[in-house]
Amino acid sequence: MSEARVRKILLAVGTAFMIVFCLTPFMWMIAVSVSKYPDFLGSQSFVVTFRNYLDIITIGSLHFLDHLRNSLIVSATVALACALIAASAAYAVSRLRFRGRMPISLGVLALSTFPQISLVGYLYKLMRSLGLINTYPALILPYIAWTVPLGFWILLSYISRIPHDLDDAAIADGASRGLVFRKIVLPIAAPGLFSAILLIFIAAFNEFLFALMLTTDHSARTIPVGIALFQGLHGEIPWGYIMAASTLASLPLVTLAMVFQRYVIQDITRGALKG
């Protein structure tokens, strides 16, 4: 068999497996979200209803739309700020020699390995004394700090692969480091930058513990906590609501991912990378 053929078969099988693997549980989620009874594979029958979707949007006490809005604002701010902060740090570490380069990089990484539960008490006190409890900054600031190592390391791995010749030449022409960073490195690093933004956005979107402890109601609470609030007094789990809410909540993320794909894959930049 020719190489092209093997490749084609592998690709087809791989793609099929990938889609089934990733989507089956999600399809099941959607099935539960439009089913009147979550146990339709057991004793109940499958009755299609859109009640769950209607309910979560219209029942005021669930505050679904408030939580969604909060999540979007918080995550977008975090993703953008964090990506910029991380990119500038990654640029410095990959291009400039300075004392503490390695300790700082490793230190930032090491700090991110602490379990969140051990940090939450301190953050609560801090936010309380700053009067920020139940506001967006109470979530945005810790989220940036908590996701910046991920962004930093993704971008470090990416930027360190961009050849130095380009920026060296610009600097020789008298451009400042800031200008080189903005005009040359950032555009070339776009694929890395966008995958970092995407992953950070999702991380912030999904964070639970900080959001639970640092907010007290729907004026700043985010989706995961909002969904956790659906649960009833004795642990009744309104599966339909939960699944409908998560399906709706994942829409912005999927859209974002689709939009960003264009930037993640940039054939033009390939020539600029060292081999």
Add this chain to the structure above:
Amino acid sequence: MPARGYNGRTAYIFIAPMLIVVCAFVLLPVGGTVWLSFLREVTYLPAKFVGLGNFSRLIRDENFWQSLKFTAAFTGVCVPLEVVLGLCFALILNERIPMRNLIRATILVPWAVPTIVSARTWELIYNYSYGLANYVTQAVGLSDQPINWLGSPASAFVALVVADVWKTTPFVAIILLAGLQTIPEGIYEHAKVDGAGLTQRFLKITLPLLKPALAVVLIFRSIDTVRILDLIYVLTNGGPGGSTTSLSLLGYKYFNEGDFGYGSAIAVVVFLLAFVLSISYLRATGFGKVFK
């Protein structure tokens, strides 16, 4: 000004924002946690400095060793699976397949669903009487009796692995995909002309050039797996019989019951474990060269 000479001031300006946020919101609480790990800090007892007392207690604590074993096994199984699968996904997505953009977005779905929800989804899938898993195994004829997925230590372990791999493979794929973008097409063409086959090209070109991205993926996946909490909290809460208690879950319990000293000591162990793993990945992938 030499382009690659010592360049402290400029560098610190670039790096300052990151250092400030990390110090204020991570370094200080981490310092507090480390300090607590040397105390007997129980909400209703007077605080007392006990030196390494909490750690020597850990060494004698059977539950700690059980959790450590579980966490090590879980990390050892999940991370390689996720990386291999994620690499396959990234390679496929890097090809010109039909509806590439749509497919790229859809494989992100598992990562995009909040953990608290995906854990619940798996709880429903593994449900004994009306879960999807039993429905499928029975429909395909793999088993004529429903299986109690979370019922034995071994099957609960597998169930957790599947749920974790499903959830995090897209994360791996996205980072590796960005890494693949840094490999110029031209190199492959050269190799093709030189008569290198598919496997050879993968081993000789793709893998070496992907090392930095692989290092990042290995590090962050290992960190997250070593401190895994939510998924286990929802699916097994450490059962059956405590066999799936991760270190983080153990620590979480102590934080929750009011023993902050012992909980902090466990947090410190989680940190050490994750850190040692991270360093060894950096070594193994030669990523340290960045700092040369």
Add this chain to the structure above:
Amino acid sequence: MQRKALILIALAIFTVCSRTSQKVTFMIGGAPAELDYWEALASKFSDSTGIDIAILRQPTDTDQRRQGLVVPLRAGEKDPDAFLMDIVWIGQFAASGWLEPLDSYVDNEGFDLSPFFERVIDLADRYDGHLIALPVYVDAGLLYYRSDLLAEYGYNEAPVTWNELAKIAMEVQAKQRKINPQFWGFVWQGAQYEGLICNFLEYAVSNGGGIVARGESLIINSPANIEALTFMRDLLAKYRISPPNTYTEMKEEQVRSFFESGNALFERNWPYAWGLHQSPDSKVRGKVGISLLPKFEGGHHAATLGGWHIAISRNSDAKRQAWEFLKYVVSRRVQTDFAVDLGWNPARRDVYDSPKVRERAPHLVKLREVFESATARPTLPYYSLLSKMLQQKVNAALSGMMEPEKALDEAQAEAREIAARYKR
């Protein structure tokens, strides 16, 4: 003289103003509808007293609720001023000095405690001789049974002993299986969580066992307990009347919906299941009876006490106002509303006599008897640690990973260590 009077007046006005503007923050968890109910309650209270209540919303998950309280209380924050506690947290919270003793408030106003279940107050709301909380609603384990099926197979009454229950369940299960292959005799809470201890305690105490005897002496591996746990395991392994997922998935909700879909003869659950079993969607509507949980021969009936209690934070800056709110929440009128609107079991005996309650929630009358004799979990400050450890051992025994005797021997040894380490 005049100046002094003026200053006094100014001071009086100032205190009045600052008092009325003083907000009481109240932390409460629950389902969205319940939280809305509390909001409405709070605004009714504000309208009549002029004291504002700010509700801090928490999820239902008890671990999360507890964290939401422990973090600010430990930090010595002024907020929340008042909050609800699960009965099992009270030991820790009280021992940590986070709860304002209520004795002086009660004494000064001659507040009458006699309408409340004495047993509940004594077992849960007193610590070191001080009253530190008031019960808002109470729970206790009950046996639910399918009255239609029992009648069909010739039984007039619910079983009184555990062995009778096993015998009846085996017979009915075998016969029902022919019609419904998914049918099981008895469902109860066996997953590794706090509910497992509630179940375990009911078997143990109804056999003369328990967790602690007189004060703090541990009796976890007593023969009575070993026999009780062996029986629990036998429900799964020997009699096979409880489904295999009992020890992995069965929490109160899973048990409730299992029974409600018509697939079980007996169910151990909290009183809340009653209302849901009678809902229009339920397949067992009108076919359910409730009874005391069975006992072992020679033992006495036992039901684990659960429920939520309201307290004031030691650090509160609005204790007076919070006390007013406490009194309001446990007042007869509000407790009656809880029973009628939310189906909660009131902590006041006098509510059970109200005709409105008798009409809307007839099962409550039977419950009163249960509450008068309920069994409490130990109020040790380290109870939760003890419980987490015990959950693991009991669960291991149920799963067959460990023999009951070995599990309880290990539990006893570990409990001793926990007690030695954490006792005050």
